[in-house]
Amino acid sequence: MLKIVLYALSAYLSIVVFFYFIQRQLIYYPEQNFPTPAHAGVPEMQVIQLMTSDNFLLKAWYRPPVDPNLPTLVYFHGNAGHIGHRALMMAPFLRKGYGVLLLTYRGYSGNPGKPSEEGLYRDARSAMQFLIEEKIPNQCIVLYGNSIGAAVAIQMATEYEIAALVLQSPFTSLTDVGHVHYPFFPIKWLIKDRYDSVAKGKKIQAPVLILHGANDWIIPTKLSQKLFLTLPEPKEAHYIPNRGHNDLFEPKIVISFIEKYACR
Numbered sequence: 001m002l003k004i005v006l007y008a009l010s011a012y013l014s015i016v017v018f019f020y021f022i023q024r025q026l027i028y029y030p031e032q033n034f035p036t037p038a039h040a041g042v043p044e045m046q047v048i049q050l051m052t053s054d055n056f057l058l059k060a061w062y063r064p065p066v067d068p069n070l071p072t073l074v075y076f077h078g079n080a081g082h083i084g085h086r087a088l089m090m091a092p093f094l095r096k097g098y099g100v101l102l103l104t105y106r107g108y109s110g111n112p113g114k115p116s117e118e119g120l121y122r123d124a125r126s127a128m129q130f131l132i133e134e135k136i137p138n139q140c141i142v143l144y145g146n147s148i149g150a151a152v153a154i155q156m157a158t159e160y161e162i163a164a165l166v167l168q169s170p171f172t173s174l175t176d177v178g179h180v181h182y183p184f185f186p187i188k189w190l191i192k193d194r195y196d197s198v199a200k201g202k203k204i205q206a207p208v209l210i211l212h213g214a215n216d217w218i219i220p221t222k223l224s225q226k227l228f229l230t231l232p233e234p235k236e237a238h239y240i241p242n243r244g245h246n247d248l249f250e251p252k253i254v255i256s257f258i259e260k261y262a263c264r
Contacts, residue, residue, distance in 0.1 A: 072099030201230025
């Protein structure tokens, strides 16, 4: 019996060590495709380059607002895919005349480097710096983050003055998400990239909209509900029936929210 226990413990520890070393491969799923904006369905957008503070040159897509009194939306995507997968999500905002900056991170869409929490924050800061150089007013900047991108947007909202923050399928922390999917592992002690959004909620000084699919099994709604409680007013949350993590798209709700608060 003792030998069985020791073998089982040894096997468990081996698995824990294995998961520790490959954890970023379980978090980030970058694809290297970089289609043209026209090929992806948004010909009005242009390819730009952003320089990060650690000297990575990133490709991104941008279209300025058609009128300086219209908002500019910065979109931070989730942990998988490439920039072209988000193009059609931006189409309704482009049709409204909004400016759109579609960022894709290091290691994604042919960009150099490998993704990490601090790396994604650096990439996002390069996007914010670009808008500053473009002289986009703070009161017209809207951050829109999806999934892990919501954690990136939250971090930027603690560092920059913005008009509004849209969080699609957000979570409290990546540690909590890890506990959902790997309940038998000591995630708290193993995880490198924590994205501790719940600790940052009170630092946000902008209106917040949360969108979440009621059937989301990747990020359960209980995590965004807990996050919502930490956020200041004004705030609103919509839990969409019959929607999960990857089929959630509610541009009318987002546009209505943006019109309340941006460029006022």
